[in-house]
Amino acid sequence: MTRVAVCDYGAGNVRSVAIALERVGAQVTVTTDAETVAAADLAVLPGVGSAASAMTALRSAGIDEALRARTGPTLGICLGLQLALESSDEDGGVEGLGLLPGRARRLSDGRVPRIGWAAVDPLEDTFYFAHSFAADTPAATAWSEGCVAEARSGAFLGVQFHPEKSGAAGARYLERCLSPA
Numbered sequence: 001m002t003r004v005a006v007c008d009y010g011a012g013n014v015r016s017v018a019i020a021l022e023r024v025g026a027q028v029t030v031t032t033d034a035e036t037v038a039a040a041d042l043a044v045l046p047g048v049g050s051a052a053s054a055m056t057a058l059r060s061a062g063i064d065e066a067l068r069a070r071t072g073p074t075l076g077i078c079l080g081l082q083l084a085l086e087s088s089d090e091d092g093g094v095e096g097l098g099l100l101p102g103r104a105r106r107l108s109d110g111r112v113p114r115i116g117w118a119a120v121d122p123l124e125d126t127f128y129f130a131h132s133f134a135a136d137t138p139a140a141t142a143w144s145e146g147c148v149a150e151a152r153s154g155a156f157l158g159v160q161f162h163p164e165k166s167g168a169a170g171a172r173y174l175e176r177c178l179s180p181a
Contacts, residue, residue, distance in 0.1 A: 001025060001026065001027045002025070002026050002027065002041045002042055002178045002179075003026075003027050003029070003039075003040050003041045003042075004021050004026040004027065004028045004029070004040055004041065004042045004043075004044055004178075005029050005031050005036050005037045005039075005040035005042075005043050005044065006018050006021070006028055006029070006030045006031070006044045006046060007031065007032075007037055007043065007044065007045050007046070007058070007063050007067075007080075008030045008031055008032050009032070009054055009057035009058050009061065009063065010049065010053065010054070010057050011046050011047045011048055011049050011054065011079065011080075012047075012048035012049055013046050013047065013048045013077070013078070013162065013164060013165075014030055014046055015030075016164045016165065017044060017046040017077060017164045018030050019164070020163065020164035020170065020171065020174055021044070021164075021174060021178075023171065024171055024174045024175045024178060025175075025178065026042070026174075026178055032061045032063070033061075034061060034062035034063050034065065034066035035066070037063055037066040037067065037070075038066045038069065038070060040072070041072060041073075042072065042073050042074070042075060042177065042178065043066075043067060043070055043072070043073075043074045043075070044074070044075045044076075044077065044080070045067065045074065045075070045076040045077070045080035045083060045084065046077045046078070046079075046080050046164075047076070047077060047078050047079025047080040047081075047082070047083065048078060048079060048130070049079055050090065050091055051079065051082060051083060051088040051090040051091050051094040051096075051104065051133075052090070052091035052092075052094050053091075054079060054083055055083060055094055055095070055096070058083070058097075064097060067084075067097055067099065068097060068098070068099065070155060071155060072155060073155050073156075073157065073177070074099070074155060074156045074157070075157050075158070075159075075177050076099075076156065076157070076158035076159070077158075077159055077162060077163065077164070078130070078131060078159070078160060078161070078162055079131075080158060081100075081135055081151065081158030081159060081160055082096070082104035082133055082134075082135060083096050083097055084096060084097050084098075084099040084100045084156055084158050085097075085098075085099075085100050085101075085102045085103050085104055085135055085137060086098050086100070086101060086102060086103055087103040087104070088103060088104035088133065089103065089104060089105050089106055089133070090104060090106070090133055099153060099154075099156040099158075100135070100137050100139050100151055100153045100156060100158060101137055101138055101139060101153065102135060102136050102137030102138065102139065102151075103135075103136055103137075104133040104134065104135055104136070105133060105134060105136050106132060106133055107131070107132055107133065107134055107147070109146070110145065110146075112132055113130065113131060113132040114129055114130070114131055114132070114134075114145075114147070115129065115130045116128070116129065117129075118144045118145050118161075119144060120142050120143070120144045120149040120150070120161065121142060121143055121144070122142060123142050123149070123150070123173075125169040125172070125173075126166075126169060127144070127149070127159075127161035127162070127163065127166040127169055127170060127173075128161060128162050128165040128166045128170070129144065129147075129149075129160060129161050129162070130162060130165075131160055134147040134148060134160060135147075135148040135151055135158070135160065136148070137151050139151040139152055139153045144160070144161070147160060148160060149161055157177065159173075
């Protein structure tokens with residue numbers, strides 16, 4: 001069974017992410033402990049909230065350094081993807097974790113916030129999105145309506161969509177994260 005550490009830094013979707021991972025067979029610990037994050041088979045950086053307050057909480061718990069030092073897989077969800085970038089324009093500018101090149105920029109086209117179901121190419125599935133900022137990164141591997149939907153660099157994988165709120169498609173995605181090829 002995959003041991004998953006869900007980083008608890010006050011994000012709004014921690015509980016739903018933990019439940020979704022448990023449903024697909026993970027042994028989940030919701031934690032503020034950097035050592036637990038470092039030792040997990042998979043670390044998950046969820047997120048619904050503000051970049052500045054999230055980074056402050058990650059730094060105060062030492063989770064930022066634990067995530068940077070990880071060699072095993074890490075999954076960033078929504079704000080978690082944005083925090084993994086070098087910086088974010090949110091909250092007047094915030095330094096990110098630097099796990100991915102690039103920055104999070106405020107959406108300027110279409111509906112803002114972008115909320116609802118949308119197809120992701122080339123994943124050939126539909127997922128639930130809720131965001132006002134989007135990743136601008138050369139590490140993008142999938143897109144949705146012109147926005148980066150997934151990005152990868154080294155052991156880090158980030159998604160802008162919410163697999164925990166995306167029904168069967170989200171469950172299949174999380175299962176793949178638990179058993180990387």
